[in-house]
Amino acid sequence: MEDPAASGGDRLAKQRSIRLERLSSIRPKLVSFARMHLRDNAMAEDAVQEALMAAIEKDATFAGRSGYDTWVFGILKYKILDIMRYQKRQGRLQPLDDEESDEVIDRQFRKNGRWEAHSRPASWGDPDAVIESQHFWRVFDACMIALPENTARVFSLRELMGLSTEEICGLLEIRESNCWVILHRARLRLRQCIEKGWLEGETA
């Protein structure tokens, strides 16, 4: 007769090993995410290592309410923010230099403030289908990497980490109005880059 406790244990062990495999497969994505914020390879590797260890340790507390990847990303986000706050206290957080001019944005609009023909937004189709598409996420990642470092960092703190602009300003020591300008540029760049990659990929 089957021992219910043993088979329950087997099931848990199996789940655990599936998750360990999952961790190693998402590792590269975690590292590039951490690198974008910390701008230091060794530090990014450390943050990911710590997050992975925490994920393994706390495996039992994963409630399964959200996806496993999201849960691991959540752990990494905390690690990254901890490191950034620590760097700030130490005065070692690299300040944002406002190196990007408005030139890129100006290129998307005519002098009279209307869209240039080459950057005029087109339809991406059904939003739910877009978000579900693997192709969209590949294009998204490529476009994030193509952003200037400062722009990527602010955008990611805001949209991927969910910080308020007030918190971002405190952390990076920039004015809130400056933050808004950077986010506007980031969105314009991203939408143009994604539209190019997305629509071209659709027809390819």
Next chain:
Amino acid sequence: MMMCKEASRLMSLKHERSLTFQERMSLRFHLSMCGACRQCDRQFRLLHEACRGYGIDHEVDP
């Protein structure tokens, strides 16, 4: 009258703070007449929604 460049600034800004009455009205007016900006508005919103789910691979969880 507000042009697309300024409209796109407000479309972005509304994801950070609530727009003033004046800003909302000018934006709404522009959007009612400009298809390209309506697309842009949808795309900014999609970016915002998509980012909240970043890191989720769209596979069935084991």
